Amino acid sequence: MLDTKTPLVEMNDISISFGGIRAVDRASIDLYPGEVVGLLGHNGAGKSTLIKILSGAYRRDAGSIRINGEDAAINNPRDAKGYGIETIYQQLAVADNVDAAANLFLGREITTSIGTLDDAAMESKAREVMGRLNPNFRRFKEPVKALSGGQRQSVAIARAILFNARILIMDEPTAALGPQETAQVGDLIKQLKSDGIGIFLISHDIHDVFDLADRVVVMKNGQVVGSARTEDVTKDEVLGMIILGKVPPGAKPGPGAIAG
Amino acid sequence: MAEQHAIPTNVHPSRFVQNPLQRFLMATELDTRLLGMIGALAIIWIGFNIFSGGLFLTPRNLWNLSVQTASVAVMVTGMVLIIVTRNIDLSVGSILGLVGMVMGVMQTDILPAQLGLGLGNPLIWVLSLAAGLVVGVGIGALQGAIIAYLRVPAFIVTLGGYLVWRGAAWWVTMGRTVAPMDPTFQLMGGGPAGSVGQFWSWVVAVIACAAILIGLYWGRRQRRRFNFPLRPVWAEAALGVIGCGLSIGAVWVANAYPWPRRIAENYAEANGIAVPEGGLFISHGIAVPVLIALGVGVVMTFIATRTRFGRYVFAMGGNPEAAELAGINTRWVTVKIFMLMGALCAIAAAISTARLNAATNALGTLDELYVIAAAVIGGTSLAGGVGTIAGALLGALVMQSLQSGMVLMGLDSPLQSIVVGAVLVFAVWLDTLYRRNKH
Numbered sequence: 041m042l043d044t045k046t047p048l049v050e051m052n053d054i055s056i057s058f059g060g061i062r063a064v065d066r067a068s069i070d071l072y073p074g075e076v077v078g079l080l081g082h083n084g085a086g087k088s089t090l091i092k093i094l095s096g097a098y099r100r101d102a103g104s105i106r107i108n109g110e111d112a113a114i115n116n117p118r119d120a121k122g123y124g125i126e127t128i129y130q131q132l133a134v135a136d137n138v139d140a141a142a143n144l145f146l147g148r149e150i151t152t153s154i155g156t157l158d159d160a161a162m163e164s165k166a167r168e169v170m171g172r173l174n175p176n177f178r179r180f181k182e183p184v185k186a187l188s189g190g191q192r193q194s195v196a197i198a199r200a201i202l203f204n205a206r207i208l209i210m211d212e213p214t215a216a217l218g219p220q221e222t223a224q225v226g227d228l229i230k231q232l233k234s235d236g237i238g239i240f241l242i243s244h245d246i247h248d249v250f251d252l253a254d255r256v257v258v259m260k261n262g263q264v265v266g267s268a269r270t271e272d273v274t275k276d277e278v279l280g281m282i283i284l285g286k287v288p289p290g291a292k293p294g295p296g297a298i299a300g
Numbered sequence: 301m302a303e304q305h306a307i308p309t310n311v312h313p314s315r316f317v318q319n320p321l322q323r324f325l326m327a328t329e330l331d332t333r334l335l336g337m338i339g340a341l342a343i344i345w346i347g348f349n350i351f352s353g354g355l356f357l358t359p360r361n362l363w364n365l366s367v368q369t370a371s372v373a374v375m376v377t378g379m380v381l382i383i384v385t386r387n388i389d390l391s392v393g394s395i396l397g398l399v400g401m402v403m404g405v406m407q408t409d410i411l412p413a414q415l416g417l418g419l420g421n422p423l424i425w426v427l428s429l430a431a432g433l434v435v436g437v438g439i440g441a442l443q444g445a446i447i448a449y450l451r452v453p454a455f456i457v458t459l460g461g462y463l464v465w466r467g468a469a470w471w472v473t474m475g476r477t478v479a480p481m482d483p484t485f486q487l488m489g490g491g492p493a494g495s496v497g498q499f500w501s502w503v504v505a506v507i508a509c510a511a512i513l514i515g516l517y518w519g520r521r522q523r524r525r526f527n528f529p530l531r532p533v534w535a536e537a538a539l540g541v542i543g544c545g546l547s548i549g550a551v552w553v554a555n556a557y558p559w560p561r562r563i564a565e566n567y568a569e570a571n572g573i574a575v576p577e578g579g580l581f582i583s584h585g586i587a588v589p590v591l592i593a594l595g596v597g598v599v600m601t602f603i604a605t606r607t608r609f610g611r612y613v614f615a616m617g618g619n620p621e622a623a624e625l626a627g628i629n630t631r632w633v634t635v636k637i638f639m640l641m642g643a644l645c646a647i648a649a650a651i652s653t654a655r656l657n658a659a660t661n662a663l664g665t666l667d668e669l670y671v672i673a674a675a676v677i678g679g680t681s682l683a684g685g686v687g688t689i690a691g692a693l694l695g696a697l698v699m700q701s702l703q704s705g706m707v708l709m710g711l712d713s714p715l716q717s718i719v720v721g722a723v724l725v726f727a728v729w730l731d732t733l734y735r736r737n738k739h
Contacts, residue, residue, distance in 0.1 A: 118627075133625050137618035137685035138611070146615055147626035149608050156606040164526040183618075 046109040048073050048238040049207055054093060054103035063089045065262040066103070066295055071207065071238040076229060078241045078253030078270075080282055086262040087242055091209055094240075095127040096120035107207075126200035127209040134196055136185040140177075141166035143184055144199045169198045173228055190221030194228055201232065208232065208239045214248050226252055246282065250275055260285045263296025312529040327535035333679055333734060337694045340727075341701065348705035355708050359557035363584055366554070367490040367655070369700040370589035371396075372670050374648040376692040377600035378641035379675045381610075384617040385637060386684035387447065387454035391461030392645050392671055395439055396664030397469040400649040403432040404478030404659025407485055425485035432646040439465065440642025444635035462668065469661045479658035489654030490587035492559045501585035505551040512543040554590075555583040589651040593693075596647065601689040603640075613637060617685035673720075674699045677727045681735075698727075 049071040056064045064086045071077050081087045092098045094105065096117040105112045107123050114120050120127075134143045141163040150158045150165070163180055170177045174194045184192055193213065200208055213229075214222040229239060229252050241249045250256070250270060257267040258281040265281050268291030277288035287293040314327035325332060349356040375392050382389050406428040412419045443461055447454045480486075487494040496504070516536055523530050531539075558564065564580040567573075573580070604610040612633050616623040624630050648667075653659045678695025680687030702723060706716045 129625065133619070133622040135615040135618035135622050135685075138614055142611060142615070143622075146611075146623065147628050149611060151608070156602075157608065157611060160522040160526045160528070163528070185618075 045072055047071060047106075048075075048108060049094065050104075050106040050109075051090070051094060052104050052106070054090060054100050054105075056089060056093060056098060056101050062262050064093070064100075067259065067262070067264045068103075068294070069257050069264065069267075071240060073206075073236045073238055074233050075255065076233060076239045076241060076253045078243065078249035078256040079259065080243060080246060080249065080256055080278065081259035081265075082282065083244055085244075085259040085282075087259045088211065089262075090259070091211070091240060091242055094120065094207075095125055095209055121203070124204055124206035125209065126203065126205035126207070127211070128193075128196050128200055128213065129211055134184050134192055134199075137183050139183055140170065140180055140187075140195050140198075143195050144169065144202055146199075148203065165202070166198070169202050170194070173198050173201075173231060174224070188221055189217040190224035193217065193221070193225050197225075197228055197232070201235075201237070206237055208237055209242070210239060211242045212244075212248070213241060215243070215245070222248075246275055246278055250278065258282055260296050264294030265296045266291045266293045268292065312531060314532065314535070324535070324538075327532050328539050329531060329535075330539075331688070331691075333731075334688070334691055334694065336734070337678070337691060337698070341694065341698055344698065344701050344705065348701070348708065352705065352708040356705055359553050361704070361708065362553050363557040363587065365697075365700055365704055366590045367587045368704060369697050370490075370587070370593040371648040371651045371655075372667065372674055372700065373593040373693050373696040374596045374651065375641075375644050375667065375671045376674045376678070376696045377596055377689050378637075378644040379671050380600075380678070380680050380687045380689055380692045381604065381613050381637050382454070382641055383672075383675055383680045383682060384684060384687045385613055385634065386617055386620070387634070387637075388672070388682075389443075389454065389458045389638070389641055390668050390672075391439075391443065391458040391465055392641065392648075393664040393667035393669075394462050394465035394469065395436060395642060395645040396649045396652060396667055397661060398439070398465040398472070399432045399436050399646045400653040400659040400663045401469045401472040401478065401661060402435050403428045403485075403646075403650060404481065404653055405472055406431045407482040408478050408480075420483060422484060424482045425488075428482065428485060429646075429650055432649055433643055436642035436644075436646030436649070437639045438642070440639040440645075441635060443642075444638030447638065448631035448634035466661075466665075469663075473661070475661055477658055477660045481654055481657050481659075485650070486654050486657060487588050488592065488650050489652075489657065490589045491655075492563050492582075492584060494588045494654070495554075495584040495586060496588065496591065497585040498555050498583040499585075501551045501555055501583070504586055504591070505547050508547040509544040512547070513540055516540055551586065554586045557584045558582055559584060589655065592647065592651060596644065597689055597693050604689055609633065609636065614685060619685075670699055671696075673724045677724065679731060 047070040051070070052068050053066045054064055054068070055062065055066055067086065067090050069077070069079070069090065079087045079091065089098060093100045094114065096114045096119050099115060105114055112123055114123065135146065141159065144166050145162045150161045152158045167180060174191070177191060177194065179187060179191070184195060187195070214225050217225065232239060241253060243249045253270055255267060255269050256278055258265040258278065260282070265285045266287040268278070268288070272290035273288055277290065280286045280288065281291065285296060285298045287297045312327065314323050317323040317326055345357060355361060379389060379392065407424050411417045411424050411427055412421065417424060439461070443457050446452050446457045516539060520530060520536065559567070559582040561579055564582050565575060567582065568575050568580050604613065612623065612628050615626070615628065616630050616633060620630060649664070652663055656663070674696040675687065675692045676682065676695070677698055678688070678692035680692060699720065702720055703716060706719060
């Protein structure tokens, strides 16, 4: 069903080297609207590097990126934002001491006609966006420090979608959260999916992403081992792909798959 | 979750609190920490009044207190922003000294003699102040650039500045004291002439009251526009009454302090006014340096809370990385903060030199410590991200109250230092407790 649409993101044969070491080696990955793709692999497998090429933090040596079927020139984070690609960083990139609205609009504040901050307008918009993401969120007047990890994560996500993100990159989105908050973020992700936003979830821990993802892509030593729809494989089989590079029958092998 | 849904979003939370004090605080949305400071100030004032035999709470002492606070109060508003961004400025006292010397030399030598404007030219005070501002902003820009772009810690840069600018202040005249100041310039220092008098003080009170009422009305309108919870009407009224009451009370006190007898008699003689039985009563009114400090406080509060620059300052203090990722040019913001601090040092230098009617190379010695102490007592967190201009101004008033109270009680100056030091540590400890309990 999904395959009939144009992919939101296609990264083809991407390579990048750092000082002679091939961090990413001819890796290809794609993402469809409303799809959640888990990008898995050990630390150093190249998954973060690959995704940083998409978010504009690194420049690729070779390969092409297509957004909505068209070639995209992504050379810095600003270019990526121009294509609607927003990244939510591992270390919860929010300013603790100011409130949710201030965080949502940080760097892109709404101002009045005389150039002062229009806090009321920003709070109103924040209430609207947060109401959509997390209807139980009420603490608009408090500094973000007072919020739970899940609520803070929803502020970070709201910040991304407020500016019309169509492609969301989440680096270890639940690593810092407790079980209840992880569930909250899971609900959020489902919500975003239904809005047609494509999401990359990056993690080294399969448990973080397996239940949320529609598809997983496993990387090892800079190469794609293989990809599989989560309904076609078990967690143990995916674990085998991460650790050994062994591709189970339900998965599609990539260039990094070991023979046999 | 279900019961949370039952609460409509536009009902003010104070509706659900029973305890009357708590309900009052929530309904008025007053900052409890600020209220605590005002309470502490009241205790200090009443305590000193009792121990000094009623000398403290007199119009004369309170008026003097306001003038003595002005210079540190001007500087502390900038120090708040510096500390909020996790920096420090140890050089403000030395900058004040150097800028004071520059302004002194400008108005006693360079402008009247070398540029031939002549003594008493009405342009002199403006040009001197402008020269001081240029030097202050320039020093701030230099220090800020070293901190932001060369990545030298602010503590070290300003520690170096502390020595450099103090030395430079000596160099301006080779240590010679510069006096007297231009007569118009002197008005910035206060005194009978440097006060605005009864009529204009009441004008200030009326403006302040009008601003408070318009602010309350405007805030309510904004909330209604976006359908936010409104404060109860009685809470708005209480805020209006308290705010206007404080303004009117302060002006009343300033007006209750008359000119000294001799000066009033001379004035009466010069203007052909008959001196009535029991002496002529001419009010000081609000002193010019106090008006300057209040103006600076209002402008700095506006900058800190209503502009992008202020928002970035606080965001950088809370999470420098997040601010950077959000696309804020954090280095340039840092330079701007230090430039602002330099400008405020220049204004404070004008107040100090005008008050002393002389520029000496020791002017402003130890001021950096009083300014930092005032900011910290006023609730600015050295960990960054937290602080208010109003709190810091109150902190400056607390520091000055302690000092002049102890002078009134006749305490030895070494003992005064000991008390101020102990109070500083005690205040910060109380603040730590307060913050811990709040969360």
